[in-house]
Amino acid sequence: MNSVILRIAARHLTLMLLLASVILLLRGHNAPGGGFIGGLLAASAVALRAMACGVDDARRLLRFDPRTLINGGLLVALSSGLPALFSDQPFMTGMWIVPELPLIGALPLGTPLWFDLGVYFAVIGFTLTIFFTLAEAPGEKQT
Amino acid sequence: MILSGILTVFLLAALAPLLHRVLRNKTGIVLAILPAGFSVWIVWAMVGGASDALPLESWEWVPSLGFVLSFRPDGLSLLFALLISGIGAIVLVYGGGYLKGHRDLGRFYAFLFLFMGSMLGVVLSDNLLVLFVFWELTGVASYLLIGYYHEKEESRKSALQALLITGAGGLTLLGGIILLSIAGGGFSITDLVSKAGDIRSHALYLPALLLILIGAFTKSAQVPFHFWLPGAMAAPAPVSAYLHSATMVKAGVFLLARLTPVLGYTAEWHYLVTLAGAATMIVGAVIAYTQTDLKRLLAFSTVSALGTLVMLLGIGTELAAKAAMVFLVVHSLYKGALFMVAGSIDHEAGTRDVRSLRGLIHVMPMTGIAAGLAALSMTGFPPLLGFISKELMYEAKMQAPDASLLILTLGVAANALTIAVALMVGIRPFLGKADQVPAGTHEGYPSLWAGPLFMGFAGLLFGLFPDLIAGPVLSPAVAAIRAEHVALELHLWHGINPVLLLSIATVILGVALYALREKSRLLAGTWAPPQRLRPGAVYQRAVAHLPALAARLAGTLQSGYLRTYLVIVLSAFIVLMGTALLRLHAWPVMDGFDDVTPFEWGLVLLMLAAILVVLFSRTRLAALAGLGIVGYGIAVIFIFYGAADLAITQILIETLTVIIFVLVVYHLPQFTHRSPNATRVRDGVIAVFSGGIVTALALLAADVQLFPSIAESFAQKSLTEGFGRNVVNVILVDFRALDTLGEITVLAVAAVGVFALIRLRPLKKEEGK
Numbered sequence: 026m027n028s029v030i031l032r033i034a035a036r037h038l039t040l041m042l043l044l045a046s047v048i049l050l051l052r053g054h055n056a057p058g059g060g061f062i063g064g065l066l067a068a069s070a071v072a073l074r075a076m077a078c079g080v081d082d083a084r085r086l087l088r089f090d091p092r093t094l095i096n097g098g099l100l101v102a103l104s105s106g107l108p109a110l111f112s113d114q115p116f117m118t119g120m121w122i123v124p125e126l127p128l129i130g131a132l133p134l135g136t137p138l139w140f141d142l143g144v145y146f147a148v149i150g151f152t153l154t155i156f157f158t159l160a161e162a163p164g165e166k167q168t
Numbered sequence: 169m170i171l172s173g174i175l176t177v178f179l180l181a182a183l184a185p186l187l188h189r190v191l192r193n194k195t196g197i198v199l200a201i202l203p204a205g206f207s208v209w210i211v212w213a214m215v216g217g218a219s220d221a222l223p224l225e226s227w228e229w230v231p232s233l234g235f236v237l238s239f240r241p242d243g244l245s246l247l248f249a250l251l252i253s254g255i256g257a258i259v260l261v262y263g264g265g266y267l268k269g270h271r272d273l274g275r276f277y278a279f280l281f282l283f284m285g286s287m288l289g290v291v292l293s294d295n296l297l298v299l300f301v302f303w304e305l306t307g308v309a310s311y312l313l314i315g316y317y318h319e320k321e322e323s324r325k326s327a328l329q330a331l332l333i334t335g336a337g338g339l340t341l342l343g344g345i346i347l348l349s350i351a352g353g354g355f356s357i358t359d360l361v362s363k364a365g366d367i368r369s370h371a372l373y374l375p376a377l378l379l380i381l382i383g384a385f386t387k388s389a390q391v392p393f394h395f396w397l398p399g400a401m402a403a404p405a406p407v408s409a410y411l412h413s414a415t416m417v418k419a420g421v422f423l424l425a426r427l428t429p430v431l432g433y434t435a436e437w438h439y440l441v442t443l444a445g446a447a448t449m450i451v452g453a454v455i456a457y458t459q460t461d462l463k464r465l466l467a468f469s470t471v472s473a474l475g476t477l478v479m480l481l482g483i484g485t486e487l488a489a490k491a492a493m494v495f496l497v498v499h500s501l502y503k504g505a506l507f508m509v510a511g512s513i514d515h516e517a518g519t520r521d522v523r524s525l526r527g528l529i530h531v532m533p534m535t536g537i538a539a540g541l542a543a544l545s546m547t548g549f550p551p552l553l554g555f556i557s558k559e560l561m562y563e564a565k566m567q568a569p570d571a572s573l574l575i576l577t578l579g580v581a582a583n584a585l586t587i588a589v590a591l592m593v594g595i596r597p598f599l600g601k602a603d604q605v606p607a608g609t610h611e612g613y614p615s616l617w618a619g620p621l622f623m624g625f626a627g628l629l630f631g632l633f634p635d636l637i638a639g640p641v642l643s644p645a646v647a648a649i650r651a652e653h654v655a656l657e658l659h660l661w662h663g664i665n666p667v668l669l670l671s672i673a674t675v676i677l678g679v680a681l682y683a684l685r686e687k688s689r690l691l692a693g694t695w696a697p698p699q700r701l702r703p704g705a706v707y708q709r710a711v712a713h714l715p716a717l718a719a720r721l722a723g724t725l726q727s728g729y730l731r732t733y734l735v736i737v738l739s740a741f742i743v744l745m746g747t748a749l750l751r752l753h754a755w756p757v758m759d760g761f762d763d764v765t766p767f768e769w770g771l772v773l774l775m776l777a778a779i780l781v782v783l784f785s786r787t788r789l790a791a792l793a794g795l796g797i798v799g800y801g802i803a804v805i806f807i808f809y810g811a812a813d814l815a816i817t818q819i820l821i822e823t824l825t826v827i828i829f830v831l832v833v834y835h836l837p838q839f840t841h842r843s844p845n846a847t848r849v850r851d852g853v854i855a856v857f858s859g860g861i862v863t864a865l866a867l868l869a870a871d872v873q874l875f876p877s878i879a880e881s882f883a884q885k886s887l888t889e890g891f892g893r894n895v896v897n898v899i900l901v902d903f904r905a906l907d908t909l910g911e912i913t914v915l916a917v918a919a920v921g922v923f924a925l926i927r928l929r930p931l932k933k934e935e936g937k
Contacts, residue, residue, distance in 0.1 A: 151919035
């Protein structure tokens with residue numbers, strides 16, 4: 026698609042959308058959002074960039090191959106279950122620490138957040154794997 | 169004690185090849201110590217009268233499935249265990265001599281122990297599922313044993329044939345066992361025996377009986393499954409001796425005996441089992457009579473003997489049960505001995521053709537004595553145990569409740585043929601002048617004749633002193649079949665009575681048949697059924713056609729077209745769920761329309777309009793846009809009901825789906841031609857029905873609550889235990905995190921699949937160029 030308006034809009038929108046996706050991810054535990062939704066939004070942002078500026082540009086923005094993101098996301102999600110094992114609990118039992126931080130106050134940090142981060146990356150990874158694969162697929166255009 | 173004994177046998181199976189490297193020629197004798205010791209322990213237990221008092225041992229294995237490793241050492245189990253371990257010890261010694269210097273001898277010991285352990289498991293199990301597991305293990309072990317000379321194609325074929333036939337029977341047996349456990353409420357044989365009355369009047373009795381009988385008949389080579397047994401003699405002689413005398417083929421007989429108190433004593437059992445047994449008895453005897461190869465003669469006479477045993481169990485009287493148990497011991501002794509003798513002759517003289525074997529007694533005296541004793545026991549000659557057994561059988565057949573005259577006639581015919589076979593196998597090759605002996609024949613190692621001689625003398629000893637085994641060994645076995653106390657007395661001399669006269673007539677007939685054997689062989693050639701109608705040939709044809717059938721079936725069902733799969737899957741869904749719904753007679757109720765706001769009505773109308781667009785659009789892009797509208801409409805409905813998370817997810821997914829679909833459509837051809845009208849109508853009907861059924865199910869399911877809802881509990885615990893106010897997210901990442909992990913793994917696999925499909929396709933095209 027060769028549209029100047031779309032291209033310029035996409036350049037600015039992508040970063041904002043990615044930021045929004047991170048906010049969605051982090052606030053998900055208490056308000057609508059979470060890793061799955063955040064990941065989908067981030068993937069949409071990259072997809073928008075790819076449609077406006079081409080797949081190569083989007084890949085540069087992403088830095089990682091989407092398949093690496095799938096692997097990384099799955100590993101992160103899986104590893105969030107391990108702390109429970111080390112403290113004699115069933116696999117994937119949620120473990121929490123609530124440190125007192127200056128300015129913010131008590132901040133609950135737990136393995137579910139860690140897990141959500143894994144989901145976030147995995148969702149970005151497999152959505153974009155499918156998207157890039159199809160967008161880059163060689164083949165004659167049928168009319 | 170019993171479990172550890174069986175485990176020790178399996179352990180030895182694993183260790184045998186290593187032991188063989190150290191012990192070399194002595195391996196057989198050393199390894200035989202364990203089974204010999206086990207059989208001595210059994211005899212000690214039986215003579216001590218302990219067989220009733222031995223404790224039932226049980227260990228939970230998979231209790232939720234009723235899998236309990238329990239062992240019941242009653243009379244029947246112990247009798248079989250005695251034969252298995254005792255003859256097993258002899259076969260180990262014999263095998264060490266027979267296969268001396270063979271490359272794979274260590275493996276032979278391993279297979280034999282595997283087999284022995286499996287058989288012991290079959291006969292000692294009190295749990296039918298455990299019995300089945302061991303039963304299948306015997307099939308695997310026999311496959312390995314029959315295919316021992318694996319370089320030969322014939323060995324491999326025979327092994328596979330035995331495995332296929334008995335394995336198929338094993339599957340029906342499993343079905344029968346499951347039906348039986350439903351009828352009887354469990355897998356424990358002890359419990360089933362106590363519930364026998366309920367089981368026999370249960371609706372599942374007949375199906376269970378039929379399935380179990382097929383399993384037992386295939387294992388014990390009953391007509392028309394008899395053909396695999398002679399094929400199994402492609403195995404080395406020690407294996408044949410073991411298979412035919414004590415083990416695998418008797419497993420079917422054992423199962424029938426074991427289950428007689430549960431399934432027996434009904435008209436169905438009586439007719440089916442008696443008929444199969446009688447047919448097998450006479451068919452086996454007739455075929456055996458026309459053979460000239462030592463091992464084939466013996467193999468078919470085993471078929472006949474197995475038929476006799478099955479028939480006796482079918483007759484079902486107390487006398488028949490006694491006769492069956494006595495004959496079991498007699499047959500094991502003489503058949504084991506004769507197979508080992510046949511192996512020795514083959515080993516030394518290099519031929520198994522009875523027509524060219526003469527005068528062997530001059531060079532193989534010890535083998536000759538063993539063969540003579542065994543053959544005389546086989547003919548039922550006094551004072552051997554075979555004589556007592558034959559008299560008992562005649563008596564049992566005379567007193568059979570139905571068709572006793574027919575059974576008796578068949579029995580006399582089969583016995584006369586057996587006598588002729590016994591003379592051909594065990595007597596004739598040893599008679600004659602010394603100059604008729606095939607060149608180079610001489611007596612084998614002691615390990616080759618010691619075992620058969622021992623078994624031959626055992627037949628003589630028990631014939632002269634039948635009380636040695638009647639009370640301690642045989643009575644408890646008969647009692648287990650009858651499920652009541654039974655006193656068994658055996659006498660060599662019954663006085664002059666009809667049975668004795670019948671015996672004398674049989675001997676005369678048998679000797680006459682022996683004299684006529686050459687002529688009848690010619691006659692049999694003209695009478696035999698055409699080759700292609702024999703069960704063995706039918707099996708070969710079936711196996712040969714199987715791959716083509718499988719290919720056609722798979723080709724039809726797995727066409728590679730998504731549309732075909734959808735048609736099959738959805739049609740199956742419609743038929744299964746549709747019949748279930750029709751049977752329920754619970755029609756979904758549609759009410760509550762008053763609460764629907766005008767706005768919601770508008771949304772629904774919009775979505776319906778979008779669906780019409782999807783159905784009737786001329787381009788794919790328009791259809792996609794229509795689908796997108798339906799998806800966004802659902803998202804709006806989610807928002808109405810306050811499911812913000814779902815709405816956001818739905819909108820994002822819908823957006824991405826449309827984008828991705830557009831990318832796919834880009835590569836697809838336009839709608840250049842539409843499917844024929846008939847296909848469209850068919851697809852339309854399938855779509856309407858599956859959609860209608862799903863709607864009905866959804867409406868019905870809203871009213872059904874099988875378990876108390878956990879929604880409340882999740883909502884309560886979300887903040888306190890998951891530290892989150894968004895219940896949906898807490899469920900996803902905390903309460904059901906493992907599910908989520910599974911889901912993202914599935915999605916990852918799907919993405920890799922898409923990647924592979926798209927990226928690998930061009931490669932193929934280039935190769936094509």
